[in-house]
Structure formats: C-alpha cells, structure tokens
Amino acid sequence: MKKSTSTWLKAILPLIIFIGFVALLMSGIGKNPRLIPSPLIGKPAPDFALPSLHDPKRIIRKQDLLGQYYLLNVWGSWCPSCRVEHPMVSQLASSGLIPVYGLNWKDEPENAKAWLQQFGDPYADILVDYEGRTAIDFGVYGAPESFIIDKKGIIRHKVVGEITPQVVQNELIPLIRILDAES
Amino acid sequence: MKTQLRKKPAARPFFQYPRKWLLAALLFSQTLLAIDVYQFDTPQQEALYRHLTEELRCLVCQNQNIADSDADLAKDLRQEVAQFVKQGKTQEEIIDYLVQRYGDFVRYSPPVRIDTIVLWTLPFAVLLFGGWGLIRTIKANNQTNAAAIAKTHSQPTSADSPTEPDS
Numbered sequence: 001m002k003k004s005t006s007t008w009l010k011a012i013l014p015l016i017i018f019i020g021f022v023a024l025l026m027s028g029i030g031k032n033p034r035l036i037p038s039p040l041i042g043k044p045a046p047d048f049a050l051p052s053l054h055d056p057k058r059i060i061r062k063q064d065l066l067g068q069y070y071l072l073n074v075w076g077s078w079c080p081s082c083r084v085e086h087p088m089v090s091q092l093a094s095s096g097l098i099p100v101y102g103l104n105w106k107d108e109p110e111n112a113k114a115w116l117q118q119f120g121d122p123y124a125d126i127l128v129d130y131e132g133r134t135a136i137d138f139g140v141y142g143a144p145e146s147f148i149i150d151k152k153g154i155i156r157h158k159v160v161g162e163i164t165p166q167v168v169q170n171e172l173i174p175l176i177r178i179l180d181a182e183s
Numbered sequence: 184m185k186t187q188l189r190k191k192p193a194a195r196p197f198f199q200y201p202r203k204w205l206l207a208a209l210l211f212s213q214t215l216l217a218i219d220v221y222q223f224d225t226p227q228q229e230a231l232y233r234h235l236t237e238e239l240r241c242l243v244c245q246n247q248n249i250a251d252s253d254a255d256l257a258k259d260l261r262q263e264v265a266q267f268v269k270q271g272k273t274q275e276e277i278i279d280y281l282v283q284r285y286g287d288f289v290r291y292s293p294p295v296r297i298d299t300i301v302l303w304t305l306p307f308a309v310l311l312f313g314g315w316g317l318i319r320t321i322k323a324n325n326q327t328n329a330a331a332i333a334k335t336h337s338q339p340t341s342a343d344s345p346t347e348p349d350s
Contacts, residue, residue: 036242039286106255132259139284141242141256 038139038158045149046137053104053112053126060127062153069156069179070099071172072147073123073163074135076107077115079143085162086119092168093122098148098176102126105135105143148172150179221265232268235277236261240289248291 040046045062052058073089075082093100102123104112109128129135138147148157157175159167223229236250243254249261260281267277281289293299 033245036288037286039283132256136259136263136284139286141285 034142035160036141038155040139040155041158043155045147045153045155046134048127048129048134048137050103050127050129050134053102053109053128056109056128060125065101065149066153067151068099069148069150069176070101070124072101072103072138072149074103074105074138074140074143074145074147076105076143077111078107081162082144083119085144085164086122088163088165088168090120090122092163092172093124097173099124103135103138104128105140106130106132148175148179150182221261221269223265223269228268231274232265235264235268235274238291239264239278239281240291242285242289 047062049059049061052060071092089100092098100123102125104126106129109130112126112128127134138145142160144162146159146163147155150156156179157171159171163172221232223232233250237248239249239260241247241249241252241254241257241260243256244252247257249257249264263280264277267280272280278290287293293302295303
C-alpha cells in the first residue's frame, strides 16, 4: 500500500513540476516588460536648474517649485505618444486638480514651441533639458513619463507612458486626495 | 535553364560574392554604428569603460547593453560613463550612480541579496537535484543489469546443455 502511493507520487511528480513551471511563466505574460519600477519613489527629487522654454534667461530650480505638489510631465515634440496623451494632460491641467509642469527632453526649443502652438500649451512652466542630464537624474528612459512630486520635493509616483483617463482615475486622483490630506 | 552552370561551384575568389559582402556588412554594421570615440588617459580607464558599457543594460532596447545600443539614451549614458571614468570614479561608484536612478534593472548581473537569493541558488539546486536523480537512475540500471547478467550466466553452469547468453 505504501509502496504504491510512492510510485504513484513518482509518476505524477514531473506533471506537478511542469504545471508549476507553466504557472510561473503564465504569471509573466500579462506584465509589461517596459515598466521598470523606479527606485526614486519616496526619495527626494534630484536637484535641477534648467532654463524656462519661453524665457531661457530664467532658470527654474527645484527649490522654486517646493511648497506645492505638482506633476512633472516629460515630453518632446519628437515623441508621438506625447501627442496622444496631450489632450489628457491639458484636461488635467485645466481641471485645477494638480499644477502641471513640463520637462522638454532632448528637443529643439523651436520645435517645442511650434508643437505647443499647434496643440496648445497646458503647462504652468516648461523646463528645458536639452542635454538630457536632468532626465538621467530622474531615471527617465523614454517619453512620455510623468512624476508626481509633493510639496517637500519627494517623488511620490511615476507614470511610465501615456497619461490615460484610467491612469488619472486609478492612480492620480487617489494620490492627489492623499496629498491634499497631508497639507 | 542553365542547370549545368548552376550546379558547378564556380571557383570565384571571396570578394566576388556580393551577397556575402552584404551579409558581412549587415553583421558588423550594428556594432560599428554604436561606437563613439572617447579618449582615455590610461588603458585601464578604457578597459573599465568597455567593461561598464557592456555590463549595463540599455533601458530602451532591453536586450542590448549600452555599448551595443544605438538608442539616444544609450549614447547619453555612454557619455556619462566615459566622463565618470575620466574623473577617476570606480566601477562601484558608477554602477551605484545608475542603479540609484534606474534601479537594479540596468545591471545585467543582479546583486546577491535576500530577495535575489533564489535567482542565484536555483540553477545550482536544479543541477544538484538533476545530478542526484541521474546517479540514482544509473545505479538502479546497473543493479538490474547485473541481476539480469547473473541470471543468464548462472544457467549454463546448472544446466547440462550450454545456452547462449543474451547479447
């Protein structure tokens, strides 16, 4: 009796291992490999001092934006997905839910200005990162990307890819409620 | 149909095969494109730069390292790495700098930590388990073989008529 159960177990063991392996691989299928979790969440935003797009002589520093929470939207006129999310970013900015700042990443200022003229400029201010050094400090690896920075200058959330209505509903609005409760 | 001509392998020298040249060009084009020239003070610095850019993953094209990638971000990161190397920063300092910004994902070899211990030990565990199973199977086979041979060999001695042992 005991021997028969052990042989039965032995026969079924490869099947169990196989099912376990399939389950492991299946769990990875729905995931987006492009979503790399940022190690910067919960940490202070990197220091930056970048010229404003509309007034290049004016330098915007991290300290200038402290005291309020805001969304920093990384975009470029060369980036097709930025155009896709643009109506949603504009809606978010005009709704007054959260101030929206732009980080113009590795873009020619003339192209950026022409782009804004064509599609509208929703940004409270736009920082120009022509060299892309600040973007590296923020761990940016593609556009669009958006960071939510709280009034103490801590990065609270990062959106990789387009801001969609779902992202606003499920990620941004709940976080904005928390940020409101803090202040 | 010029079948005869086609069947005979023409004794042309290598450089007369344009398709092979094209293939060679395709094979090398990617690596050549991604090369940008940085001047280093010492060969050690250059070696460190080479090692680091091969060790760091490009975040845009995720199956390439930043040495091979032609993505804009990979170029920027190569430039950063080259600058740090020239400033005399160590390998750990440069890797830390990038891990702080992009996470462990930028490294092709993950660090040994509590949460990565399975990643490092599992292959060896599987190897040991497989080896143990292999040895067990071989031993079991040897035993049954020996028993079978003993059985066939014992017959001629007990019986009068010689029987041919199984081959």
